[in-house]
Amino acid sequence: MTADWRHSLSVTPEILASFFERVARYLEAQQAPHSRVVDYYPPSQLAELLSVQLPRDGASVDTVFDMIEACLRYSVDTGHPQFFNQLFGGRHWPALLGEWTASVVSTSLYTYEMAPVATLMERYLIEKMGGLAGFQHPSGTFVTGGSNGNLMGMVAALHAHNPAIKTRGLGGQPPLIALVSEDSHFSYEKAAIATGIGGHQLWRVPVDSDGRLIPEALHDSIRRARRDGTIPFFVGATAGTTIRGAFDPLESIGHICRTESVWFHVDASFGGSALLSRQLRSRLVGIEDADSMVWDAHKLMGVPLICSAFMINRRPELLRDAVGTDGIPYIYHDYDAHRDLDSGHLSLQCGRRNDVFKLWMMWMALGDEGYERWVDTCVGHATQVATIIAADPDYELVYPSDFVTVCFRPVPGAGNTGNQITERLRDHLARSGTLMVNQCVEHGMVYLRLVFLDPTRDLSEFRLPRREEWHAL
Numbered sequence: 001m002t003a004d005w006r007h008s009l010s011v012t013p014e015i016l017a018s019f020f021e022r023v024a025r026y027l028e029a030q031q032a033p034h035s036r037v038v039d040y041y042p043p044s045q046l047a048e049l050l051s052v053q054l055p056r057d058g059a060s061v062d063t064v065f066d067m068i069e070a071c072l073r074y075s076v077d078t079g080h081p082q083f084f085n086q087l088f089g090g091r092h093w094p095a096l097l098g099e100w101t102a103s104v105v106s107t108s109l110y111t112y113e114m115a116p117v118a119t120l121m122e123r124y125l126i127e128k129m130g131g132l133a134g135f136q137h138p139s140g141t142f143v144t145g146g147s148n149g150n151l152m153g154m155v156a157a158l159h160a161h162n163p164a165i166k167t168r169g170l171g172g173q174p175p176l177i178a179l180v181s182e183d184s185h186f187s188y189e190k191a192a193i194a195t196g197i198g199g200h201q202l203w204r205v206p207v208d209s210d211g212r213l214i215p216e217a218l219h220d221s222i223r224r225a226r227r228d229g230t231i232p233f234f235v236g237a238t239a240g241t242t243i244r245g246a247f248d249p250l251e252s253i254g255h256i257c258r259t260e261s262v263w264f265h266v267d268a269s270f271g272g273s274a275l276l277s278r279q280l281r282s283r284l285v286g287i288e289d290a291d292s293m294v295w296d297a298h299k300l301m302g303v304p305l306i307c308s309a310f311m312i313n314r315r316p317e318l319l320r321d322a323v324g325t326d327g328i329p330y331i332y333h334d335y336d337a338h339r340d341l342d343s344g345h346l347s348l349q350c351g352r353r354n355d356v357f358k359l360w361m362m363w364m365a366l367g368d369e370g371y372e373r374w375v376d377t378c379v380g381h382a383t384q385v386a387t388i389i390a391a392d393p394d395y396e397l398v399y400p401s402d403f404v405t406v407c408f409r410p411v412p413g414a415g416n417t418g419n420q421i422t423e424r425l426r427d428h429l430a431r432s433g434t435l436m437v438n439q440c441v442e443h444g445m446v447y448l449r450l451v452f453l454d455p456t457r458d459l460s461e462f463r464l465p466r467r468e469e470w471h472a473l
């Protein structure tokens with residue numbers, strides 16, 4: 001970058017045109033037949049293909065654009081038609097435009113003054129999403145994902161249990177116990193670590209053969225905790241478990257929590273989107289009684305990472321009481337007539353990114369009807385592929401598919417354990433960029449998990465390697 005370096009950082013129409021031209025070329029190439037989900041290289045080779053060392057002297061615009069192209073070329077394309085690996089992905093114009101707009105205005109959501117549009121949209125969406133769950137007076141904040149939403153649930157529960165913990169900490173308290181299912185997400189353990197209750201104080205309650213928490217076992221554990229002189233203060237149910245997409249029986253769990261006066265949080269990071277569908281919403285019956293929930297829009301609502309809403313039921317003041325801090329006049333202004341809209345008091349962050357534009361734009365473009373079709377179609381896709389796999393002599397389903405995941409594995413062959421073949425197959429598919437599907441391990445058995453989150457995908461190209469091909473991998 002030369003003499004007038006300040007001027008050369010301006011965002012000009014030429015720079016934008018050049019960027020979008022490259023993005024458009026990339027997107028077109030990625031949709032072409034036989035394109036790859038990832039152009040994968042091991043780290044040493046990748047480091048040779050592109051240097052991640054920063055220069056002493058600034059680089060030219062062209063060199064920066066070369067690097068942008070390399071970023072596109074060597075990254076995993078989670079919007080690719082053959083990406084079925086994680087619980088996110090897809091690429092849709094309203095969400096992308098919302099995302100880019102948020103970057104253009106790049107502000108922080110802590111005061112209405114700093115983020116007027118985003119604040120109104122976020123408020124609206126918290127009310128809408130909480131309302132879909134049947135929450136009364138839903139309040140809350142967007143968070144950095146389901147993991148942090150589960151942490152927020154635990155923080156709120158601690159405050160509801162004993163508000164003095166906010167100022168005095170956990171010292172002198174009898175040990176506190178949080179209860180979740182065996183199939184729940186590992187972020188509950190991180191929440192137990194971060195809140196200071198301790199990872200061992202997170203008890204894992206058994207699930208039934210469908211992967212749903214067993215309410216009687218939960219109740220027994222709560223009673224045992226009390227007999228042991230500990231205090232059960234938090235139950236974290238799951239609506240849509242990570243691997244199987246199972247929905248815990250929320251009604252029964254809620255009943256137990258009420259009887260035992262324990263905070264009832266629902267991790268609906270994955271399954272919250274079922275609330276958008278008349279056909280599926282019955283799976284979450286009972287969520288209306290929960291005390292808090294988290295719902296990731298970056299999972300089954302097709303918006304780019306990160307977009308996640310944490311919500312509290314019935315007690316609009318609780319979150320502010322639990323995490324709000326006083327005396328920050330350089331951000332919050334007492335004279336501001338709209339300070340009741342300041343959302344920073346509800347968050348554990350200071351600077352907080354605008355994750356709301358992208359969801360709002362998607363919802364605007366799709367409408368409630370469109371999102372309902374979206375979710376129903378994804379479930380339809382999973383059912384369709386599960387039916388194909390069930391009838392395939394080379395593969396077997398590990399679990400029946402009931403939501404948007406399909407768990408399966410190659411039928412073990414002579415001379416090979418199923419695990420070897422499964423691992424080699426997964427590795428080959430991912431490294432060759434042919435198909436990205438996740439690998440799971442349970443009781444020593446390795447299997448694969450496909451996730452269907454993008455109803456615009458064309459499944460006619462979906463094909464798994466035949467048994468004869470496995471040995472060549």
Ligand SMILES: Cc1ncc(COP(=O)(O)O)c(C=O)c1O
Nearest residue numbers: 087145146147185241242269270
């Ligand atoms: C059930 C469940 N809860 C929580 C999370 C964590 O969500 P995030 O990645 O948004 O933190 C996941 C992630 O896959 C999940 O499947």
